[in-house]
Amino acid sequence: MIFIVLIIFSLVFFVYYKVQQSRVSGPAERRWYSAKGSIAIGIFFISFGINSYLSLGTQVSAYVTVLFVGFGLVNVIFGAKHYKTFLPLARKEIEQRQS
Template sequence: MLLILLFVVSLVLYVYFKVVQARVKGPLEKGWYSAKGSIAIGIFFIAFGINAYLTLGTTIAAFVALLFVAFGLANVYFGWKQYRKLLPLARKEVEEQKRSESSES
């Protein structure tokens, strides 16, 4: 039950972050939301791999589960690195956009 909930939540978060990524203006902010989406889809792949192994339990399922978990861990790791790198830069970008919008008005 927990894995199914994790599937649904991670996919909903992935779609949400991709929609927000398409709506924001700044390139650093887009990258920041992309990193969040990468983490969410990585969690989905990890949960899918674990679920595949637990439900099937065969040697082939173990190999496929290992691939999904490895791919998911790579997505989470590199997404987290990108997230930490872009967070302060995206904050500055948003503050500058707000300042420029308020000075134009």
């Protein structure tokens, strides 16, 4: 049950961040929202993979779980790196726009 809720929330956040990414004007702020979306889709892949293994429990679902968890971890790790990189730049863009 927890993985189904996590799947739904991560998809909602992914769509939200992608919409926000298209609305902002600054390039660093756009990349910042893209990094957040990457983290959200990574959490989706991890949750979906684990949920598929727990519900099916077959050898094929174990392979699918390994693929999805691996791909999800790559998205989360690189998304977090990009988030840390673009957060200060996005803050500068927001401050410049407000002043």
